[in-house]
């Protein structure tokens with residue numbers, strides 16, 4: 001940093017140069033992200049609450065009241081109105097909090113000192129971080145032929161050290177929904193903590209079901225489900241960073257709370273201390289503004305475009321890894337590797353991602369994608385397959 005500052009104009013001219021290097025969602029060129037253009041109502045609410053700190057909620061009572069409201073609304077969406085939880089930075093923090101709650105609860109109630117968790121092989125890498133930070137042994141269950149968690153494998157991995165089982169509703173790579181109802185039965189019977197990672201699909205499955213889709217049960221309606229991750233900054237259209245963690249009972253938050261001597265609350269359960277209230281304000285505003293009807297339209301449109309994309313991909317001579325269950329399409333080619341396809345698409349200005357299991361091009365049909373983007377993409381994909 002220089003001793004003397006530069007003018008505001010110079011600062012913003014420089015910022016514009018940096019911004020030019022960034023991609024943006026509106027271009028329709030970002031095809032491999034689970035984030036999207038934040039809705040303007042969320043952005044306005046976010047900027048209105050920039051100085052509020054939920055790490056010190058006694059100073060920001062209005063924001064705290066909004067957080068309570070948002071948690072209740074999210075709980076309602078996921079089968080239980082009287083849940084507790086927090087609005088945090090995203091799915092990673094939510095999953096770490098859930099694993100911490102499970103580990104601490106098992107230590108308190110069962111005296112487990114060498115804890116293990118079971119996650120599907122398709123689980124997000126945030127569980128690897130959680131396992132590392134919380135000294136948990138990570139046991140990965142196999143997937144079945146549909147890329148969902150294999151129940152026999154789960155049963156084999158269960159031990160008297162298992163402190164949590166994780167099921168995913170909307171896997172990161174393929175958008176699959178694990179058999180959460182079966183997991184719930186087992187975990188409930190054995191009194192093992194079950195966490196559902198619905199970071200991606202928590203904001204779409206409930207709305208799609210209202211429209212006649214028939215997704216398997218995955219939420220608090222299942223008695224074994226102890227916590228759910230749901231990210232407003234994915235299909236909820238909230239600005240980054242906005243994640244949500246919901247717990248069935250207060251005791252899970254209590255199991256990881258620490259004393260906070262100098263703040264306006266006595267104890268704190270979140271990982272971070274200072275925590276923006278802006279994300280909460282944005283989520284509150286959006287849930288009120290959009291209503292269920294607004295989110296039904298968003299989720300429904302993404303599924304419609306997913307169908308168009310999947311069909312176009314097939315017609316261009318590529319093979320889908322699996323029939324899309326949610327708004328994610330993964331595909332392969334008989335004569336090109338996913339890396340080669342991704343490189344060729346990059347040359348044409350498209351940013352796709354590559355799934356690891358199986359290796360395939362992965363496209364997430366987020367709300368920033370419109371018909372014209374899909375159409376142009378499919379034309380480019382056809383060209384690639386024909387070598388032009």
Ligand SMILES: Cc1ncc(COP(=O)(O)O)c(C=O)c1O
Nearest residue numbers: 034090091092124172197199200
């Ligand atoms: C299922 C799932 N869980 C957790 C995460 C992590 O979310 P974040 O990147 O917001 O930390 C992701 C991210 O894509 C995800 O797909």
